[in-house]
Amino acid sequence: MNPLSENLPLQEAWSENTVTSMGFRAGRVLVYIPTLNDCNLLHELATGVRALDDNVTVLIIDDGSRPSIERSTLPDGCLLFSLPSNAGLGVCTHIALDHALAHGYEFIVRLDADGQHPVPIVLDLLKPLRDGSADLTVGIRTNHGNHSERDAVLRRLVKWYFTFLANLITAGAAPSDVSSGFFAANRRAMQELNNIMLERYPEPQLYSHACRSGLRVQGTDVEQAKRQHGRSNITYVDALSMIYRFTVYVIAEILNVRR
Secondary structure, three states, X not given: OOOOOOOOOHHHOOOHHHOOOOOOOOOOEEEEEEEOOOOOXXXXXXXXXXXXXXXXXXXXXXXXXXXXXXXXXXXXXOEEEEEOOOOOHHHHHHHHHHHHHHOOOOEEEEOOOOOOOOOOHHHHHHXXXXXXXXXXXXXXXXXXXXXXXXXXHHHHHHHHHHHHHHHHHHOOOOOOOOOOOOEEEEHHHHHHHOOOOOOOOOHHHHHHHHHHOOOOEEEEEEOOOOOOOOOOOOOHHHHHHHHHHXXXXXXXXXXXHHO
16 A cells, blocks of 8 residues: 655545655654544544644544545644545554554554544553553453443453453453554554554454564553444444454464464
8 A cells, every 4th residue: 555645635645656755753643533424523533632742643534434524624734535435444554554654653543433532541542652661552441332231241242252362362462352443553563563464343353463473562441432423333244244254363373373
């Protein structure tokens, strides 16, 4: 993939002939917000994130929203990349990693567009990276927002299953919430994670690979807020697909170790 240029009109930035790379600058943070039809809070979220630190840049990745997100709805200085169709969080993550590496960012943070990830916790995720005690930090959810009792039970079961498998292949080093989408990474972790092909819902794979590759992974407790807009795009079919794909990934990793 080619990184988008920060020096161009944002919708025109994805072009091989116009790519420009910037040198590394310590302290720069790219916060990327992938979204599929969750648009109402983007201006508020981007404004709140940029208020945290002068070194923070926000990148909105429109993963095939209909209608597509308009640049005029975002605050000045906010980057926008629009995919022509829904490609999934793995592709969105690679786009963000490509951009952060090409433009000299030291850290990257993922924030969801539905308002469930508290913006002030971004600084808590960054702290272990900035003091050098971790390469990747994960927001460990201490609650699961506003879900029905049945959904809450299913989510806990899925979370337990993913965590069990992740610990199986990482010798217990995986974080306790491997399905959390709230994370931050330093440049070393960005380079390592961008070397693998991330799945449509990449979180369990991403954290497992980080642990297996020797990255220092830490968890930070997060009280997840109630969803402020929209609804989850993950259906029961998607959940079954996630379970199947991660199970296959774990089996493949176990077989590779035994060779």
